Amino acid sequence: MILTFTSIISILLVLISGRYIVSPIIKLTNATKKIRKGNYDVALQVRRKDEIGQLAASFSKMASELEKSEAARQEFVANVSHELQSPLTSMQGFATLLRSETLTEKEQAEYLAVLSEETMRLSSLTKQLLTLASLDQEATLRKKETFQLEAQWRQLLQMTEWSWREKELTMDVELEDVIYTGDAELLYQVWSNLLTNAMKFTPKGGIIKIHLYEKANEVVVEVADNGIGISDKDKAHIFSRFYKADQSRLREEGSIGLGLSISKKIIDLHNGTICVESKLGQGTTFTVTLPRINL
């Protein structure tokens, strides 16, 4: 009697454990195999609240994150290819034109200028891509030095003087004597991008205000312009890689759309924040805040 009874109980237990433990694990294993083959569509029905349910839930979440990052990677590669392709196509076209013997000297000079412009565009694109790649690998700041932010800004203003003078822009500059510890080279890139953006997107005769000051335990840099501004719709995307508002108009200005995403990464590495305030047609203000602590 006892023997039969225990046998029945054991068989029942084995069946129950098979149903409740083994079968979800088999499902998970199959889902893993699917993901390995690049298929992220693994719908796991999870109604259970126990450990296995939690495992299945976090597995589904991981699958959807993987899918997102794979999509982002593909979009990035597509963008890079496109950005590389367009200058190359135009360079090839102009090189062919230059070979024709009936060109006037003026035409020749014109085509050569386009060629050199496109080469510069390619060079700046690859430089920015390299910067992004090296920033992607950095989790914390590698190089730290103490330097004068004010002197850095003065240098930048001097370096860009010819272009803002040419565009007849007024520079309203207020720089406090601020010393900061961080990666000077990377921060210079941030300021340079914010300033070039302000100059690029402000029509002739506009005003650019630069304010560097210290507040409690923070260093604040504001770059404001009275240029074309950014719409609310675009504001949400300008820090994304390759995002440009109004594509066609900016193509000739040499926009790539990587500057702000690089800047954001650099500011993140310094545990700071970068934010934007803008009204379409009225102007834009970028504010960078760098904490002195946590570095």
Ligand SMILES: Nc1ncnc2c1ncn2[C@@H]1O[C@H](COP(=O)(O)OP(=O)(O)O)[C@@H](O)[C@H]1O
């Ligand atoms: N000061 C500004 N005024 C208006 N629009 C701006 C300004 N700064 C950035 N933007 C918008 O954000 C986009 C992304 O800027 P950025 O990442 O620096 O790329 P890029 O300078 O190569 O266009 C720009 O194409 C532009 O549409």
Ligand SMILES: [Mg+2]
């Ligand atoms: Mg830029």
